[in-house]
Amino acid sequence: MNVLEEQVLNDLRSRGFKIVERIEDGLFVAEKGERYLFYVMVEGVERPLRQLYRVLNMGETLSTPVVLALVSNDGVVTYYSAHKLRLPRNVHAQAP
Amino acid sequence: MRGRLRGLAVVVEDVEEARRLYKSGFYGKFLLKDKVKLEEVDKIESPLVLSLYEALYLAERGLLEIYDDERRIDIDELRKIGEINLKNFNEIYLIYKYFRDLGYIVKSGLKFGALFSVYEKGPGIDHAPMVVVFLEPDRGISATDIARGGRLSHSVKKTFTLATVLKPSNEVALIGFRWAKL
Numbered sequence: 001m002n003v004l005e006e007q008v009l010n011d012l013r014s015r016g017f018k019i020v021e022r023i024e025d026g027l028f029v030a031e032k033g034e035r036y037l038f039y040v041m042v043e044g045v046e047r048p049l050r051q052l053y054r055v056l057n058m059g060e061t062l063s064t065p066v067v068l069a070l071v072s073n074d075g076v077v078t079y080y081s082a083h084k085l086r087l088p089r090n091v092h093a094q095a096p
Numbered sequence: 097m098r099g100r101l102r103g104l105a106v107v108v109e110d111v112e113e114a115r116r117l118y119k120s121g122f123y124g125k126f127l128l129k130d131k132v133k134l135e136e137v138d139k140i141e142s143p144l145v146l147s148l149y150e151a152l153y154l155a156e157r158g159l160l161e162i163y164d165d166e167r168r169i170d171i172d173e174l175r176k177i178g179e180i181n182l183k184n185f186n187e188i189y190l191i192y193k194y195f196r197d198l199g200y201i202v203k204s205g206l207k208f209g210a211l212f213s214v215y216e217k218g219p220g221i222d223h224a225p226m227v228v229v230f231l232e233p234d235r236g237i238s239a240t241d242i243a244r245g246g247r248l249s250h251s252v253k254k255t256f257t258l259a260t261v262l263k264p265s266n267e268v269a270l271i272g273f274r275w276a277k278l
Contacts, residue, residue, distance in 0.1 A: 012278070015278050017278070032278070041238065041239040041242070042239065043238070043239045043240060044238065044239075044240075045238065045239070046235075046236030046237065046238045047236050047237055047238070048236050048237075049231065049235070049236065049237055049260065049269075052237055052271070053269075056271070067276055067278070068239075068242060068273075070239040070242060070243055071239070072239075078243060078275075079275070079276040079277075079278050080242050080243075080246060080273045080274065080275055080276055081273070081274045081276040082242075082271055082272070082273050082274075083271070083272050084269075084270070084271060084272075085257060085270035085271060085272040086270075087195075087198055087200070087270065088198070089198050089199050090198055090199035090200045090216050091216075092199075092216045092217045093121075093198075093199025093200070094120065094121060
């Protein structure tokens with residue numbers, strides 16, 4: 001397996017996560033109290049936006065928050081949660 | 097209301113009109129004055145400078161007539177000037193309009209290193225603006241894009257929004273990102 005993805009799994013285990021299911025390369029569900037859908041993004045590898053959308057949609061379908069695991073070329077991991085944003089009408093908007 | 101096109105911005109010279117526009121949703125910026133609070137507006141004597149996005153939005157809503165010296169500039173011509181001079185003008189305008197139509201206040205994001213800063217109540221009132229980063233249509237997204245976006249936000253919550261326009265539907269798509277402490 002990809003060593004950088006392995007780094008992410010190791011990092012999560014060290015934080016007390018249990019890997020629940022590997023969905024595909026770079027996409028898996030892990031659990032610590034709550035379940036999260038993790039998507040690995042390796043530094044320098046560009047992903048089409050529709051691919052990220054597919055992951056966000058999957059998270060919505062599974063009712064699981066999506067976390068992007070950003071992994072540097074040398075295996076340092078940073079996490080960002082991501083969600084499709086649907087803005088409500090601004091309640092503070094002044095009447096025109 | 098009247099504005100005069102001067103290069104890539106529109107100036108509202110009439111002080112009363114300038115005050116009215118600013119009060120009706122923080123449109124524009126008073127020349128040489130920054131972060132003007134609503135209660136200070138009536139003391140301001142400066143002209144108001146509108147970005148092309150603001151001017152086009154107001155013109156489309158019939159709230160602003162734009163002139164170049166004495167000639168009237170219509171909406172199509174204004175749009176053309178934007179397209180020629182500003183990269184991704186049409187897509188960025190769609191994003192501007194998207195937020196404005198929902199009642200949000202949209203200002204330049206330059207000082208945050210982003211596209212727009214978006215406010216619920218207004219600059220100087222909101223605790224922290226929503227920092228909106230533009231992603232060119234059909235471009236991919238990378239780990240660096242996301243980490244960089246996180247660095248732009250003022251707040252420790254490190255929330256930022258990525259905005260793009262989906263093709264061919266021209267639908268505005270927003271994704272919110274937040275640094276996650278796991």
